[in-house]
Structures are given as C-alpha cells and as structure tokens.
Amino acid sequence: MPNKVVTIKNTLGLHLRAALKLVNLAHQYKSDIYLQKDDIRANGKSMLGIITLGASCGSSVEIMTNGSDAQELLDSVIQLIERKFDEEE
Amino acid sequence: MKKPKFLTVEELLREKKDYLELELLSGRSGLKNRILKAGVQLPGLALAGYMKKLDPERIQIIGGTEVEYLSSLKKEDRAKILTGLSKVSLCCLLITKGLDPPIDLKKHSEDKGIPLLRSGLQTSILIRRLINYMEEKLAEEMCLHGALLDIFGVGVLVLGRSGIGKSECALDLVTRGHQLVTDDIVRVSLLPPDVLMGTGFDLTRYHIEIRGIGIIDIKEIFGVASVQGKKRIELAILMEEWNEEEYDRAGLDSHTMEFLGINIPMIRMPVAPGRNLAVIFEVAVRNFLLKKEGVHSAMDLDRKIKSQLGN
Numbered sequence: 001m002p003n004k005v006v007t008i009k010n011t012l013g014l015h016l017r018a019a020l021k022l023v024n025l026a027h028q029y030k031s032d033i034y035l036q037k038d039d040i041r042a043n044g045k046s047m048l049g050i051i052t053l054g055a056s057c058g059s060s061v062e063i064m065t066n067g068s069d070a071q072e073l074l075d076s077v078i079q080l081i082e083r084k085f086d087e088e089e
Numbered sequence: 090m091k092k093p094k095f096l097t098v099e100e101l102l103r104e105k106k107d108y109l110e111l112e113l114l115s116g117r118s119g120l121k122n123r124i125l126k127a128g129v130q131l132p133g134l135a136l137a138g139y140m141k142k143l144d145p146e147r148i149q150i151i152g153g154t155e156v157e158y159l160s161s162l163k164k165e166d167r168a169k170i171l172t173g174l175s176k177v178s179l180c181c182l183l184i185t186k187g188l189d190p191p192i193d194l195k196k197h198s199e200d201k202g203i204p205l206l207r208s209g210l211q212t213s214i215l216i217r218r219l220i221n222y223m224e225e226k227l228a229e230e231m232c233l234h235g236a237l238l239d240i241f242g243v244g245v246l247v248l249g250r251s252g253i254g255k256s257e258c259a260l261d262l263v264t265r266g267h268q269l270v271t272d273d274i275v276r277v278s279l280l281p282p283d284v285l286m287g288t289g290f291d292l293t294r295y296h297i298e299i300r301g302i303g304i305i306d307i308k309e310i311f312g313v314a315s316v317q318g319k320k321r322i323e324l325a326i327l328m329e330e331w332n333e334e335e336y337d338r339a340g341l342d343s344h345t346m347e348f349l350g351i352n353i354p355m356i357r358m359p360v361a362p363g364r365n366l367a368v369i370f371e372v373a374v375r376n377f378l379l380k381k382e383g384v385h386s387a388m389d390l391d392r393k394i395k396s397q398l399g400n
Binding site for chain 2: 016027039040041042043045046047048049052
C-alpha cells in the first residue's frame with residue numbers, strides 16, 4: 001500500500017477548487033486513495049471528504065493509495081500538490 | 090491511525106463545570122493531567138490501605154463515606170494513607186456533595202499536583218453524568234466513506250465506491266421525508282458497550298455533492314426537519330454494481346459487517362438503471378424493523394412451504 005506524508009504548499013490550502021482538481025485526478029485511476037490529517041481520514045475521490053480535512057497551507061497530510069495503479073495515482077497526486085494545484089499565488 | 094484518547098482535567102472543568110457543579114479546590118498545577126478511562130473509581134479500599142487496584146487513569150471519587158472515614162482516622166494514620174496514595178500518580182480527585190475535604194488531603198493534592206475538585210451533586214448522580222460524558226469523549230472512533238441517514242427512525246449507513254450513487258440516493262430519501270445525518274464522510278464512535286454512533290464534521294455538515302448541480306446544503310434547501318446531528322447506526326447497506334454475482338434473492342441468510350468490534354446487520358444492494366433505490370431502501374428498513382419484532386417474511390414463507398411439503 002503506497003503512502004507518503006506531504007506538506008500542503010499552496011497559499012489557500014485544500015479549498016474547494018483544489019479539492020476538485022485532486023478528485024478529478026484521482027478519478028482517472030482505478031485505485032483507492034485516502035487522505036489523512038490528524039484523526040480525520042477522507043476518501044480522496046470525494047470532494048466533501050477532502051475539504052473536511054481543513055488542511056491549510058503548511059499542514060501535513062498523509063496520502064494512502066491501494067490498488068492496481070496505486071503507485072501512479074500516488075505519484076500524480078503528489079505532483080499536483082507540489083505544483084501548488086497550478087494556482088497563481 | 091488510532092491515537093490514544095484522553096481528557097485533561099482542565100477540559101473537564103471547562104466543558105462541564107456547570108453541568109457537574111464543579112469547582113477546583115487545590116492542585117492547580119495538575120490541571121493538564123490526563124484522564125484516560127471513562128470509568129471512575131471509589132477508592133474506599135485504597136483508603137483502608139489496599140492500594141493494589143488503585144487506577145491512576147481514572148477519576149477517584151471521594152464520597153461521603155470516604156470523607157467520613159478519612160476524618161475518623163488519627164492524623165498519623167491519615168498521613169500513612171496519603172503517603173501510600175502518593176506512590177500512584179493519580180490524575181484527579183473529586184469530592185461529592187459539596188463536602189469539605191480533610192485539610193491534609195487538600196495539602197496532599199497541592200503538593201503532588203493532583204487536582205482536587207468538588208461537586209455539589211450527590212455521588213450517584215455525579216457518577217452517572219460524569220461517565221456519560223466521558224464515554225462520549227473517550228470513545229473509540231473511525232472515519233468512513235459513506236452516507237448516514239435516518240430512515241423510519243433507523244440509522245442506516247450507506248456504503249459503496251465513490252460515484253456509485255450514494256449521494257443521489259440520500260437526496261432521494263430526504264425528499265421522501267427521511268433525514269440526512271452526513272454524506273461522504275461519517276465519523277463513527279463506539280459508545281460502550283455496543284452503540285455505534287455516527288455523525289458528520291462541522292465544516293461540511295449537511296452538505297452533499299450531486300453531480301450536475303454541485304455542492305448543496307440540505308438543511309438550507311429542505312429545512313431543519315430534514316437533517317439530524319447524530320444517529321445510532323443499526324443497519325449498513327452496501328451499494329454494488331450489478332454483476333453476475335449471486336445476490337440475496339430469498340432473504341433467508343443474514344450478513345453482518347464489523348465496525349470497531351461491533352457487528353451490525355448488512356445488506357448488499359445491487360445497483361442498476363431503473364431500480365428505484367430509495368423505495369428499496371425504505372422497504373429494506375421496514376423489513377429490518379419487522380425482523381427486530383420477530384417477524385421474518387422469508388423464514389415464515391419457508392416454514393409454510395415445508396409444512397405443505399409434509400416436512
């Protein structure tokens with residue numbers, strides 16, 4: 001089960017549009033994805049789930065994937081977060 | 090993913106000061122002490138000298154009997170008991186009925202940094218309220234991806250992969266007069282001994298996402314009677330794609346699903362175009378309620394068939 005802890009880098013944090021980008025990306029893969037912050041664990045394919053985390057800029061989120069294309073899914077989600085969701089600062 | 094849960098004495102005072110009629114008498118330096126267990130202890134035997142079972146993780150309740158007993162002791166005997174007590178780092182002492190603690194107990198609490206609280210309530214009432222509150226606070230918890238609804242008074246947890254139509258089904262049920270507790274993310278906690286309580290999270294509470302519309306607030310659209318803050322989970326419905334697998338056609342067997350060590354009845358529900366799921370969910374709940382009353386349609390029919398067949 002590939003997983004990694006990442007830091008949210010975009011100024012706005014995991015707001016609605018960022019969550020939407022993440023969900024759309026996750027839906028391109030078959031594997032399951034979960035995001036965890038503190039004691040909240042959300043399905044990465046659910047927008048409401050992701051925003052429930054309340055992950056602001058600088059907070060750590062653990063990403064867990066599971067399935068046939070789990071590693072690819074994990075990598076592309078990490079890239080999206082590293083790219084700050086392609087948002088203008 | 091599980092973290093040890095605790096409650097600090099400070100938190101207890103902040104949240105339940107009025108309800109439990111609490112005041113802090115001494116031991117302020119121990120306000121950050123952690124209460125780890127929801128049960129309380131009446132340390133009668135410990136005060137008599139048997140310290141073995143004294144549990145530092147629980148609140149120690151000093152009731153009328155304990156105060157009377159301590160006061161009846163000679164000063165040096167009381168000192169011996171307090172020395173014994175100090176070997177265990179107790180999290181908190183709580184005197185009931187507004188009683189005055191023996192002066193050396195107060196000093197002991199101050200010296201050792203054990204908060205000594207006093208409640209104006211009777212011991213039995215205090216214990217009941219305290220345990221209720223702490224069980225909820227210290228409950229084991231987990232997060233689930235799914236929806237929780239109140240259908241005919243039964244808490245129904247709807248599970249299934251993302252995109253299978255849980256939210257649409259939830260919306261359909263709300264328009265039929267049932268209540269939404271949460272969608273997409275459910276926080277489940279175990280209230281001892283066996284109650285699974287489900288709720289949502291403040292930020293996204295009562296919101297659901299409907300593809301084609303976006304995120305909507307059920308409470309705003311349908312009103313306050315269409316939602317509920319929390320609900321005991323009694324039935325799980327797992328939505329699945331309709332495939333060639335065998336589904337329960339007769340209804341003779343029952344299945345369960347485990348959450349936090351508690352098994353609850355589970356129905357596997359195949360999804361296909363043209364199946365009105367809201368109606369089927371309603372009937373599933375009616376059937377569940379009947380079974381709880383001891384009426385089992387499938388088994389009753391089976392019995393009739395068997396007797397016809399001369400078995």
